[in-house]
Amino acid sequence: MKNNSLLFLMLLPAFSLFSQNYMISFSGSGETTVIDSVIVYNFQQNISLTLQGNDTLHLVENLGIGQPSRHKPINIYPNPTANSSRLELFCYRAEKAVLQVYNKSGILIYQEGLLVEQGDNTFTLEGLRQGNYLIRINSPSEEYSGQLIAAGSGSGPVKLTKNSTVSFKSLPTDDKNAGSIIQMLYHSGERILLKSFAGPYIHIKSIIPAGNELVNFEIIPCVDGDGNYYPVTTIGTQLWMAEYLKTTSFTDGSPLTLITDNTTWVDYSLPAYCWFNNDEITYKQSMGGIYNWYAASSSNICPVGWHVPTDEDWKILEGTVDTQFGVGHTEWNKGSWRGFDAGCNLRARGIWTQSLPGCETDYFGFSAIPTGGRSYISGTFGTGTNWNYIWASDDIDELNGIARHLHSSYHGVRRTNQAKAEGASARCVKYIDNRKN
Known part of the structure; x- marks a missing residue:
């Protein structure tokens, strides 16, 4: 009983760690519909990223060990796991893919073909013995990866089950318009500042994400009698210089x-x-x-x-x-x-x-x-x-x-x-x- 309690306490941080996983994309309206770039600030975490206007911001509560901020992540939880883990990944298009599991020695121990669909895909992976694993899902257009710690008494066989797909309809489907997915550390309730650039116009917005979101920057001119262009920020019902x-x-x-x-x-x-x-x-x-x-x-x-x-x-x-x-x-x-x-x-x-x-x-x-x-x-x-x-x-x-x-x-x-x-x-x-x- 004592060991089970210890394992439960060990798993609690993992459940909360992956509790938020949001996709934020961008659009423009008004003077122009084209957003050139967006600087994203998370002042609570003291980090910032620069995205292209057609990129998608992926907010996660854990970047993972050794993972860079610009990549295609697999969200894995619980992690560590006692029995099974849920794998989540976001895909721009439906296509065939291959899941591969490597042990800490780099040896491929499991492989299975699968079909990913456009949107949020979820799978359940179970049966892994105790150890550290690298999970990869490769498709013709994307590569996803994540690390998993198996802490239970699994003895196989390893099994992968597809759960569901949630469509994200606001994303572009044309390959030429689909940008990168860029990851940023984020904890629930933190305020994110978005600074968009569209030609000579700069529009700033502040959001507290609560789900997948399409942020529209309404590009409104703010040009004085001398021809100076001013950045503007949306604050509640007001636009301020x-x-x-x-x-x-x-x-x-x-x-x-x-x-x-x-x-x-x-x-x-x-x-x-x-x-x-x-x-x-x-x-x-x-x-x-x-x-x-x-x-x-x-x-x-x-x-x-x-x-x-x-x-x-x-x-x-x-x-x-x-x-x-x-x-x-x-x-x-x-x-x-x-x-x-x-x-x-x-x-x-x-x-x-x-x-x-x-x-x-x-x-x-x-x-x-x-x-x-x-x-x-x-x-x-x-x-x-x-x-x-x-x-x-x-x-x-x-x-x-x-x-x-x-x-x-x-x-x-x-x-x-x-x-x-x-x-x-x-x-x-x-x-x-x-x-x-």
Whole structure:
């Protein structure tokens, strides 16, 4: 009885280890249907992969000993096994194949012909004696492999039984369109960030997979008056710029006023912008422009169909990314620092100085970085190392608007009044269902 209990405890990790096995494929719509490539981030595992647009992402909870991340795997469980194991493999097409079992000395001990079908194929393998085995299934177009530990008292004969096939209809059937299956380590409940590239367009999505999924990237233009293309990220019901606005002109082509002099900046009450430390070459691409409220609240500073977020737009974003206070919670109506971890989940990774441990998740691809600002009192610039000031389009009174602040020492997001002559960053937003756009 003691030995059986020990064996049961030994098998428990194997059951949970293979509990998730998801296939994620990609498509495009909108400006283009062709996705060139996708970068996949699993920040909890600290890994990333680059796929071609026609590749399929295979999320598994165990990559297997010595198995590379780019291959055709056999999912085997329980493993170790006392009696029989279930073999799962994913096939692009129906065709004849051969299953081979090798012992640890590399000797072929079992071989059987079989037919695999398009989709998820499952088989039961039983009768193996104690030992370590390499399982291979070869077909004219694919090769699959996996390792199996037999820990029971099997004495043969070895037997293979086909169980079922589940079709995955969204996969391409044309050989020219079928890409590779690329494997990534994944544990249930982890958030996966997908960054797609389609010509000049970049679209980011965050998902928590719960099964096989076809992820569609709706390619929506986000191009400012200067012709700059911006990456966009889907966050709940909203689409956000994934970078800071850096336009020097309105969408009608008229220029914004560039102010470098400190005194002029303080006294100016019309739309204006500058670059951090008046250094366009160093800071334009990373920090974007610094705008006064008069510029940020202009109706035509954002790309056509986009707008500078209102205070309510910000509240929706904060409630979407926070893990404790959801959209519509009264927490977001407060002033000053609010939320449980919304600030952490909006911040880019590895950029902020003196950051709280684990507080740069960037789970949604918003990628906020420190941008400093410009004083409405002296016209001088902030440090640009641990603060981010971002405008809302609302105002409080003749002299003050509303802004959001992020800081490396706070988990939340600060909602605050800010002088309209202050210099801060800007982003643009639109709604997926086109309301408020």
